[in-house]
Amino acid sequence: MGNVMVAAKARSSSRSKEKIREENELIILIAAEKVFAKHGLKGATTKQIADMAILPKSNIHYYFHTKLNLYRYVLESILVDWMKAADTFDTFDEPREAIRYYVGAKMDLSRTRPFGSKVWANEIISGAPVMEEILSSRLKKWVDTCVNSINTWIELKKIVNVGDAHTLLYMIWATTQHYADFEYQVKILNNGKRLTDAEFEEKKQQVIDLVLRSVGLNP
Amino acid sequence: MGNVMVAAKARSSSRSKEKIREENELIILIAAEKVFAKHGLKGATTKQIADMAILPKSNIHYYFHTKLNLYRYVLESILVDWMKAADTFDTFDEPREAIRYYVGAKMDLSRTRPFGSKVWANEIISGAPVMEEILSSRLKKWVDTCVNSINTWIELKKIVNVGDAHTLLYMIWATTQHYADFEYQVKILNNGKRLTDAEFEEKKQQVIDLVLRSVGLNP
DNA sequence: AAAATATTTGACCATTTGGTCAGGTTATAA
DNA sequence: TTATAACCTGACCAAATGGTCAAATATTTT
Known part of the structure; x- marks a missing residue:
């Protein structure tokens, strides 16, 4: 003792x-x-x-x-993680690989850090009162480069002309983050059982394939 | 006087x-x-x-x-609207038309009733404490019929085999509701200007086309 | 017209909440 | 060892909040 x-x-x-x-x-x-x-x-x-x-x-x-201060730190911390995952978007020349890795990385983040995604969603839903500045500076800048990549692919006829590149980006964000933000709904509609790791990997592949086909690429 | x-x-x-x-x-x-x-x-x-x-x-x-009671009424009212729009999914035999109309209707709802969508999102994000029962009964039932329709299309080779029909459904929900739930982010990334009605119609078409291609249909 | 029923609202209250602070403990520098 | 700085926390407080209630007003029924 x-x-x-x-x-x-x-x-x-x-x-x-x-x-x-x-x-x-x-x-x-x-x-x-x-x-x-x-x-x-x-x-x-x-x-x-x-x-x-x-x-x-x-x-x-x-x-x-203060509570607000703590909230800011939480949001900042999430953004750092997201930006890191987002880098993969630029590291591949071929859209097939770039999209495959980016969507995969975003799905992984939805799985490993669902609470962060939810805090972010909450912040945006409530009008982004705290993150507005960061959105219109840091995120805007990153999105612009992303949009450029996509537009280049379109010009080079590597993917279908989707009209506005933002629309594609939003589809990727929305679909991948759905598995974090709406995980309770996903669970309930999966007969009340949370997706197993194996099931989640399946869905990840399916999402990747959906996105690839949506821009005219054969998975 | x-x-x-x-x-x-x-x-x-x-x-x-x-x-x-x-x-x-x-x-x-x-x-x-x-x-x-x-x-x-x-x-x-x-x-x-x-x-x-x-x-x-x-x-x-x-x-x-009570506040909780009022909250319940708000959620119920939204669900009624959503279910109504969702009916279009069954009224078409051809997936091309069914998807076109369903995605279009969901986009329209995101435009006309963004607050309802946000309340719903909030409720799900926070664990659906109030709507859990309704989710696992009413919504589950509707989703099951939806999934059946999609599976039939797959069996008839009318659309590509997406694996799990839920994945497609979630992509449609997530992408369309993104324009309601994340409208502030969309606005900020659109140089701070809210999408005009004309712009929104454009995006709606682009989303429809993305979804159609994602299941192997030529828009 | 008068009784009964429904709506309206200011005043009020118990509870919760973000935040403070003084006084204590622990680690580090001198 | 001693002084200093950082960490810790129970006790406390002003403000906000969900909800109640009684009294006033308006409508409907008899």
């Missing part, structure tokens, strides 16, 4: 201030992502976030000061 | 109790749909709804008793 105490003490002592901050911020961010996903910015309470993080409420305020 | 008073009095007197109830309930439902769309069930306040309806808060409680 004394050993346990000593070990606990030692472990506790070895946590540097830096590590403590790092760990707690992460714990809070993960908890906040879940709570914001379920209740939105206004609906989420700092108490819920604190309970989810198994920390006293004051601790949340100590690290992030 | 006396005439105006008399006219006002007469008009006021002529409103029957029945009409009063009908009108006020509609006013409140429309206001509530907007507020719930922006803030979700928990985030929306009865005060906001009252202000949007230009009525005292007590009046909202008089007609709908």
Whole structure:
């Protein structure tokens, strides 16, 4: 028993201030992502976030000061992940491969980080009051390059002329994010059972094939 | 001046109790749909709804008793509209026409009733706590018939084998509803300008064509 | 016309909520 | 070892919120 105490003490002592901050911020961010996903910015309470993080409420305020501030951090963190996945769009010359990888990556993100997607969806649905600036600067810029890629493919007759490249992009976003944002509906319509990993891989392939055919490519 | 008073009095007197109830309930439902769309069930306040309806808060409680009850009515009302539009799916034998009309109808609903779509999205994102029963009964049943139609088309080689019919259905839902749920993002990425009616018709055609090609049909 | 029924609304209340703060503990620098 | 800075948290508070209610007004029925 004394050993346990000593070990606990030692472990506790070895946590540097830096590590403590790092760990707690992460714990809070993960908890906040879940709570914001379920209740939105206004609906989420700092108490819920604190309970989810198994920390006293004051601790949340100590690290992030205000709820709005914490919300911003959550959204920023999601955007970083999304942008990373989005890079694959440029790394392939052939639209078949580019689309295959991009859609695949977006599906994977919907599977691995569904709460982030939901927070984002919530933010946009409620009028993007917090992210408007970032949308019209960072995201707009990225979308423009994406649109350029697609238009080049169209000019080179590598894919069908879809009219406005945005329409294709939105279809990809909407379809892939559906599996995160509407996962409860998907679950209910799958006889109440969450998709297994194997099932999800199937759907991913099907989505990829749908998108490829939609631009005139044979999967 | 006396005439105006008399006219006002007469008009006021002529409103029957029945009409009063009908009108006020509609006013409140429309206001509530907007507020719930922006803030979700928990985030929306009865005060906001009252202000949007230009009525005292007590009046909202008089007609709908609780906020949750009002929320239920809003969701029910949306589902009715959606089901109506969805009927077109069965009225055509040829998939080309069926898909064309269904996707078109869903796009039109996204344009004409974006707030309803947002409330629905919010409800699903937050785990469908209120609509779960209706989802697993009414919606499930409708989806099953839809899936049957699609599978028949596949068996008859009228469309490509998409694997799971749900995947196609979800793509249609997600893509069409994107123009309602994510309209602020669409606006921002359209250089801050909301899509005009003409532009929206263009996008609608493009979406229809994308979906048709995705199942191997030439638009 | 008067009784009965339905609508309207300001005042009110218990509860919840975001946020503060003082006083304590723990780690680190001197 | 001691001083300093960072971390921790229970207690607290002002504001907001969902909902109630009684009294006033308007319509309908008898």
